[in-house]
Amino acid sequence: MRLKRRFLFLALTALGLAILTPGCFAQPAEMGETGDMARNELGQNNAPNVQPSGNMDGAPAGIIFHHWQGFALKGDQSYILRVSIESIRPVGPMNVRKLLASNKTLEEVGKEILAEEGNVTYRGHLRLGESTYWLTNVEVRLARSNFTLSADLNEPLENPAASNSTETVGRITVNTTGYEGERKSQGKLIIATGQLIGSYRVLLDMLH
Numbered sequence: 001m002r003l004k005r006r007f008l009f010l011a012l013t014a015l016g017l018a019i020l021t022p023g024c025f026a027q028p029a030e031m032g033e034t035g036d037m038a039r040n041e042l043g044q045n046n047a048p049n050v051q052p053s054g055n056m057d058g059a060p061a062g063i064i065f066h067h068w069q070g071f072a073l074k075g076d077q078s079y080i081l082r083v084s085i086e087s088i089r090p091v092g093p094m095n096v097r098k099l100l101a102s103n104k105t106l107e108e109v110g111k112e113i114l115a116e117e118g119n120v121t122y123r124g125h126l127r128l129g130e131s132t133y134w135l136t137n138v139e140v141r142l143a144r145s146n147f148t149l150s151a152d153l154n155e156p157l158e159n160p161a162a163s164n165s166t167e168t169v170g171r172i173t174v175n176t177t178g179y180e181g182e183r184k185s186q187g188k189l190i191i192a193t194g195q196l197i198g199s200y201r202v203l204l205d206m207l208h
Contacts, residue, residue: 066140066149068174070204072128072189081189081202083174085124085138085149107208126153126172128189131196134166145178147206153191169193176206 068083122138135151142148153170174187183206190199 065208066147067207068176068185068204069207070185070202072200072202074198074200079129079196079200080127081204082127083124083135083149083172083204084126085122085135085140085151087140088121088123122151124151126151128191128196131155131194133169135172136166136168147176147183149174149176149187153189155194172202174202174204176204 066085066087068081070081072079072081122135122140124135124138126133126135133153133155136154138149138151140147140149150173151171152168153172154166154168170189170191170193172187172189174185176183176185185202185204185206187202187204188199189202191197
């Protein structure tokens with residue numbers, strides 16, 4: 001009997017401490033917080049079209065982001081394919097003020113930056129299945145609703161510490177066409193070496 005009373009006393013004491021110490025248990029996230037977390041994660045995966053960067057030779061830089069996602073097909077094999085390109089262009093202070101004062105959308109601002117004369121630096125990467133390649137010699141051509149991308153695929157050498165150079169292992173060419181508010185892309189991917197060697201048909205959606 002005494003043992004039962006002692007056990008009951010200990011159980012009630014532990015329950016009282018738990019009630020008085022709400023931090024002992026993790027609190028469930030509210031629906032609003034969960035939605036915000038999801039939106040933040042999506043925002044990281046889908047960056048805006050134009051973002052400011054640091055200074056390049058004293059002038060602010062406009063960065064245009066382009067992202068594609070879809071599939072690469074070879075025979076009866078299919079691989080998830082993701083392509084990301086950044087075009088970096090110095091923008092003069094006067095142009096920055098004009099763009100900020102305008103009521104243009106991000107897409108319109110991005111097109112204006114692309115139309116400006118000046119040196120443009122392209123960089124990007126391609127992910128085919130679980131393999132990642134750097135993109136070099138990137139060429140971008142805009143014509144009305146068409147967007148054409150071509151680039152060489154490079155991957156680090158086996159001993160990158162010994163050299164900063166990379167080795168060209170393939171090439172990708174993609175043509176994007178706008179239709180009814182959607183931007184669909186088709187093209188060709190060639191990989192000359194490695195386990196993924198072959199010629200692929202490329203089907204992509206241009207996210208932005």
